[in-house]
Amino acid sequence: MRKWLSKKKEPMEVENIPSDLATPLHKDIDQTIENVKSILGNSSDFVVREFKIGSTQLVKVALLYMDGMASKMFISDYITETLMIDLRLTDLPTGNNADSSGKGSSPNQGNVRKKAKWIKPKVNPQESDLFKVMKDQTLANSEVEECKDYQELFSFILAGDSIILMDGYETAFAIGSKDYESRSVEESSSTTVIRGPKEGFTETLRTNTSLIRRRIKDPNLWIESKVIGKKTQTDVAICYMNGIVSDKIVKEVKKRLDAIDADAILESGYIEEYIQDYPHSPFPTVYNTERPDAICGGLLEGKVAIIVDGTPFVLLVPTFIVDFFQSSEDYYQRADIGSLLRLLRYLGFFLALLTPSIYIALTTFHQEMIPNQLLISLAAQREGVPFPAFVEALIMEITFDILREAGTRMPRAVGSAISIVGALVLGQAAVEAGIVSSAMVIVVSLTAISSFVFPSPDLSSSIRLLRFPFMTLAAMFGLLGIIIGVIIMVMHLASLRSFGIPYLSPMGPLILQDQKDAFIRLPLYRLSTRPRLMNQKNIVRENTDKPSPNRK
Amino acid sequence: MKRMIPISIILFMIIILSGCWDSKELTDISIVTILGIDKEDDKYKVTVQILNPGEIAGDTGTTQPAVNTYTETGNTLIEAIRRLTSIAPRKIYLSHLRIVIFGEEFAREGIGGVLDFLSRDHEMRTDFFFAVAKDYAAEDVLKILTPLEQIPGNNIWGMIKTSEKIWAGVTSVNIDDLVSSITSKGKEASITGLSITDDPEVGSKLTNLEKSLPYTRIETYNEGAFRNDKLVDWLTEAQTRTVNNINGKVQSTVTTIPCGKNGDLSLEVFKTKVEKKAKVKGDTPKMEVNIRVESNIADVSCTVDLTDPNEITKLEKKHEKDIEKTTRDSIKEIQEMGVDLFGFGEKFKMSNFKYWKTVEDEWDEVFSDQLEVDINVDVQIRRTGTTNQSFFEEIEGNMDQEEE
Numbered sequence: 040m041r042k043w044l045s046k047k048k049e050p051m052e053v054e055n056i057p058s059d060l061a062t063p064l065h066k067d068i069d070q071t072i073e074n075v076k077s078i079l080g081n082s083s084d085f086v087v088r089e090f091k092i093g094s095t096q097l098v099k100v101a102l103l104y105m106d107g108m109a110s111k112m113f114i115s116d117y118i119t120e121t122l123m124i125d126l127r128l129t130d131l132p133t134g135n136n137a138d139s140s141g142k143g144s145s146p147n148q149g150n151v152r153k154k155a156k157w158i159k160p161k162v163n164p165q166e167s168d169l170f171k172v173m174k175d176q177t178l179a180n181s182e183v184e185e186c187k188d189y190q191e192l193f194s195f196i197l198a199g200d201s202i203i204l205m206d207g208y209e210t211a212f213a214i215g216s217k218d219y220e221s222r223s224v225e226e227s228s229s230t231t232v233i234r235g236p237k238e239g240f241t242e243t244l245r246t247n248t249s250l251i252r253r254r255i256k257d258p259n260l261w262i263e264s265k266v267i268g269k270k271t272q273t274d275v276a277i278c279y280m281n282g283i284v285s286d287k288i289v290k291e292v293k294k295r296l297d298a299i300d301a302d303a304i305l306e307s308g309y310i311e312e313y314i315q316d317y318p319h320s321p322f323p324t325v326y327n328t329e330r331p332d333a334i335c336g337g338l339l340e341g342k343v344a345i346i347v348d349g350t351p352f353v354l355l356v357p358t359f360i361v362d363f364f365q366s367s368e369d370y371y372q373r374a375d376i377g378s379l380l381r382l383l384r385y386l387g388f389f390l391a392l393l394t395p396s397i398y399i400a401l402t403t404f405h406q407e408m409i410p411n412q413l414l415i416s417l418a419a420q421r422e423g424v425p426f427p428a429f430v431e432a433l434i435m436e437i438t439f440d441i442l443r444e445a446g447t448r449m450p451r452a453v454g455s456a457i458s459i460v461g462a463l464v465l466g467q468a469a470v471e472a473g474i475v476s477s478a479m480v481i482v483v484s485l486t487a488i489s490s491f492v493f494p495s496p497d498l499s500s501s502i503r504l505l506r507f508p509f510m511t512l513a514a515m516f517g518l519l520g521i522i523i524g525v526i527i528m529v530m531h532l533a534s535l536r537s538f539g540i541p542y543l544s545p546m547g548p549l550i551l552q553d554q555k556d557a558f559i560r561l562p563l564y565r566l567s568t569r570p571r572l573m574n575q576k577n578i579v580r581e582n583t584d585k586p587s588p589n590r591k
Numbered sequence: 592m593k594r595m596i597p598i599s600i601i602l603f604m605i606i607i608l609s610g611c612w613d614s615k616e617l618t619d620i621s622i623v624t625i626l627g628i629d630k631e632d633d634k635y636k637v638t639v640q641i642l643n644p645g646e647i648a649g650d651t652g653t654t655q656p657a658v659n660t661y662t663e664t665g666n667t668l669i670e671a672i673r674r675l676t677s678i679a680p681r682k683i684y685l686s687h688l689r690i691v692i693f694g695e696e697f698a699r700e701g702i703g704g705v706l707d708f709l710s711r712d713h714e715m716r717t718d719f720f721f722a723v724a725k726d727y728a729a730e731d732v733l734k735i736l737t738p739l740e741q742i743p744g745n746n747i748w749g750m751i752k753t754s755e756k757i758w759a760g761v762t763s764v765n766i767d768d769l770v771s772s773i774t775s776k777g778k779e780a781s782i783t784g785l786s787i788t789d790d791p792e793v794g795s796k797l798t799n800l801e802k803s804l805p806y807t808r809i810e811t812y813n814e815g816a817f818r819n820d821k822l823v824d825w826l827t828e829a830q831t832r833t834v835n836n837i838n839g840k841v842q843s844t845v846t847t848i849p850c851g852k853n854g855d856l857s858l859e860v861f862k863t864k865v866e867k868k869a870k871v872k873g874d875t876p877k878m879e880v881n882i883r884v885e886s887n888i889a890d891v892s893c894t895v896d897l898t899d900p901n902e903i904t905k906l907e908k909k910h911e912k913d914i915e916k917t918t919r920d921s922i923k924e925i926q927e928m929g930v931d932l933f934g935f936g937e938k939f940k941m942s943n944f945k946y947w948k949t950v951e952d953e954w955d956e957v958f959s960d961q962l963e964v965d966i967n968v969d970v971q972i973r974r975t976g977t978t979n980q981s982f983f984e985e986i987e988g989n990m991d992q993e994e995e
Contacts, residue, residue: 403614406622407686407716411745414622414687419648421617428616515606517613 060189068099068206075103075192084108088119092126098169099206103192108199110218117180118201118214126177170208178203182215194272224250227329227351230494232368239329244274244348250331251278251346255338259283265296268304274348275310278334283341283569283577288538292343292356307347307354314356316537321504323497324537326358333367339580341573343538357538357573361545361557364388366494369560378559384492385558391489391502395432396513396521398482402428404517420476429514431475435483436506438465443487540572620684624658624744627729628705629694634664635705637671638730639683640743647741656797657741660733668708685712688719689744690751692785694728695815695822703773703820710766720751720763723815723822725786732785735794735809743809750811751783759835759844760828761811773820776951777936781834784812784825816930818955823930833921834932837880839865845889848913850906854893854983858886858910858972869938871946876957878935878964882914887974891981898979903972911968922964929959 060078065071072087079085084106091097100122104114174183186192186202187210196202199217224246227239240247248262259281267275275296279289295314304310311325312318328334329351334344337355345354355362364384369377401409402417409417424431442461449457466484470477486506490499505528512520535542545553553570555561564583571578627638639661646657661679665671672683691709693702709715724732733743740746754760761783772780787807793799794807813831815822826834835841841863850856862885870877888897888906896902925932936954940947950957 402617406615406617406620406684407714411624411687411689411742414617415642415644415742416648418617418622418642418644422645424618514614 063209092122101204103202109216113216180214184213186211186213235371240351247346254335270302273304276346278344280338306350307352321501326355327352357540363498374562387489387492394486396509399428400513400517423473621681624689627692627733629728630697636664638662638733640733668705689748692729693723698723698822701820722783722785725784725812731791759841762840778934779930780817781814781932784815786812818930830921837933851893857890859889860886869942880966882968884970897975907970910970914968926959929955931958
């Protein structure tokens with residue numbers, strides 16, 4: 040029975056750079072180039088530039104890079120120019136005495152002859168070994184690494200670095216020259232604020248780390264990198280505040296990331312699915328956002344951010360349910376209005392989840408609970424509607440979900456058509472045609488607008504999912520069913536943990552001191568301690584007195 | 592996993608097989624706001640007034656009335672109600688019941704037989720009121736369409752509720768009140784009366800509503816006094832208000848006292864507190880009723896100096912006397928009727944159980960023949976309104992001049 044559900048996982052056979060490539064480079068430069076070309080399948084974006092350096096004893100050198108991944112300007116200005124022009128007048132040593140392999144060493148020619156007295160050579164090699172001369176005195180780049188075998192060579196070249204091969208040497212240079220087209224820092228589209236920073240993360244990992252670093256100028260902001268995905272070789276950065284974060288959580292995050300054995304990580308959603316605690320729960324246990332300020336807020340509370348190259352969505356763990364009700368704007372505007380809006384979001388949660396089911400329950404089971412006048416008006420609207428309330432609600436909810444999905448997927452140019460169709464056809468025509476009652480339209484609209492009050496769209500998708508079981512329960516058991524559903528939901532929420540910390544905290548377990556920033560947001564001078572369950576070390580975060588005018 | 596499959600099948604079956612047993616769509620029910628009960632050849636004759644929601648709340652008005660009435664008979668109340676399905680298309684839904692009306696004839700024969708269903712049925716809320724149709728059958732009252740409030744049930748409910756609140760002419764009687772007063776030996780029930788001004792046939796037509804004051808209207812008519820579950824007599828307005836007053840049901844009312852030469856002065860009573868003390872002296876039961884009234888001066892049509900505290904004290908005394916007199920008279924009349932609407936018997940039961948045991952069975956006779964009622968009234972006039980002196984004096988002055 041279980042067999043067809045999950046086949047036993049077999050170890051992956053396909054690897055990005057086969058391990059048999061872990062062989063040293065050839066000494067013969069032509070042979071090496073030939074090998075690299077054949078492995079890359081003569082890809083058109085692979086560029087090889089062969090030239091010779093030195094004055095008398097010319098050394099054959101080749102520059103390898105991927106077009107579009109590396110900066111051509113950088114390569115010509117700082118690599119080829121240095122090697123071809125600045126070294127033109129320098130008599131270079133050709134041997135590699137220092138090479139530990141000691142193969143094919145040439146006689147030592149440590150002397151430098153000057154061709155013209157008025158031209159001062161740019162390089163004045165003191166070293167006898169060409170390799171060392173190149174590395175220590177010639178290549179004036181900040182990122183220079185040695186590369187000894189094909190496997191390393193490919194990992195550099197495919198990441199956008201340039202490779203310099205020298206004839207007669209088994210070691211090549213990899214020079215950091217990554218530069219590819221990317222989006223600039225723009226306003227985040229998924230979460231918008233009225234007051235607060237507008238910039239959002241981009242697809243480039245380095246830009247994203249800089250956005251965080253710029254906000255927290257503290258040496259304790261540690262960023263660790265990892266490459267995940269055998270084919271995609273995606274850079275993933277783990278970012279946390281050393282000294283604030285719990286070491287257990289960092290360890291757990293690293294452990295889970297290390298356990299990922301996949302060939303592709305195309306978005307942080309992949310990482311989220313691989314590391315989340317409860318894959319079958321409709322509730323997200325990993326938070327994601329496009330906003331650097333939200334990530335910084337999380338880091339300062341002792342959370343761990345996971346930045347994935349290629350996506351502006353940064354993950355934040357551990358995550359609690361209250362996180363989905365909090366907007367970074369809550370902290371930028373006054374505490375009272377921030378608290379009010381937060382309470383409104385909690386109300387919105389229940390409205391979005393339960394409005395259709397309560398409507399169904401009241402109109403099919405508990406008519407005695409509806410005030411007389413309202414019942415009459417509801418009954419008048421339902422007069423002539425051919426479907427039971429449940430079917431009516433189902434039709435409208437599904438139509439709305441289709442509309443919403445269509446609005447997200449369809450090209451911007453035809454977007455306005457959707458709103459016309461939605462407003463007119465669904466709102467007005469369906470009521471006039473007597474297919475649905477106008478009260479149902481109100482219920483669906485209320486549900487729809489309530490599900491948009493959350494700063495993060497993740498929770499509203501859980502609600503979208505849960506709404507239908509609740510409607511079914513309401514249609515079958517009335518309010519009793521709804522209450523049972525709510526009880527089951529709360530029990531499930533109470534059983535969830537995100538990276539070891541209860542999902543419902545600070546409500547379950549009840550932590551009184553953390554209530555200051557759960558349902559309401561107290562003024563900043565009252566938020567003096569970090570969330571207790573995550574922080575045991577560095578607890579106090581501010582110590583400002585309540586501001587008051589100086590009255591003398 | 593192997594255990595999960597049978598468990599999920601069982602859960603699925605629980606849901607599929609048991610669900611929906613109590614569900615009823617809004618389009619499958621008839622909302623009843625008034626239930627009328629009459630007697631016809633030893634059978635109950637039940638009339639229900641069913642709302643026509645499309646007519647009340649719909650966009651397009653038609654020429655149909657807002658309510659329809661159906662009548663059916665049966666040996667018991669529920670039998671008659673269920674039998675109504677032979678003429679009514681939908682299930683009779685009683686949760687939104689506002690009023691239960693008894694025909695006078697039926698009320699005189701005894702209403703006890705129907706109360707069991709009304710208090711037993713789970714669908715019923717307990718906030719509906721009772722009323723007795725004076726001189727008519729309940730069926731006749733139910734036929735009548737009402738202006739302003741399209742739903743007659745809400746119309747009558749509103750009349751009773753408002754009257755109870757600001758006039759104390761009638762009080763609302765719900766099922767719990769009624770059952771407890773009918774079963775108790777020391778207290779009798781009084782139920783709101785409803786009368787019709789003209790021919791009920793006329794009132795059942797929409798044309799009745801085309802006048803600003805319809806020919807046929809429903810009006811409240813004081814209260815009917817019950818002995819056990821049988822209607823005995825109709826009370827007068829003064830008697831009704833006295834009963835309500837002594838039962839502590841007056842929230843606000845207006846009393847008028849004579850003042851000056853031939854003028855009147857009305858007082859708005861806004862607080863009434865009644866204390867009843869039962870005493871037995873020798874063999875004579877004695878009831879002490881202390882009434883404390885707080886009122887405002889509401890309407891003056893005589894010459895009186897309201898800025899003078901002595902005048903106010905005089906008015907208070909006058910008011911006290913007035914209340915005492917009407918109360919005494921009304922109690923005497925009701926004592927002659929022989930129904931203890933005040934619950935004096937209950938008081939004796941609570942304060943002197945031994946004595947109560949001896950008179951329990953003939954309490955009605957004791958109440959009408961032996962009981963002495965002692966009434967003390969204390970009136971406080973709190974405010975005189977937004978003017979002090981009435982300009983009536985000046986008007987009168989002018990009139991005097993004209994006469995000269």
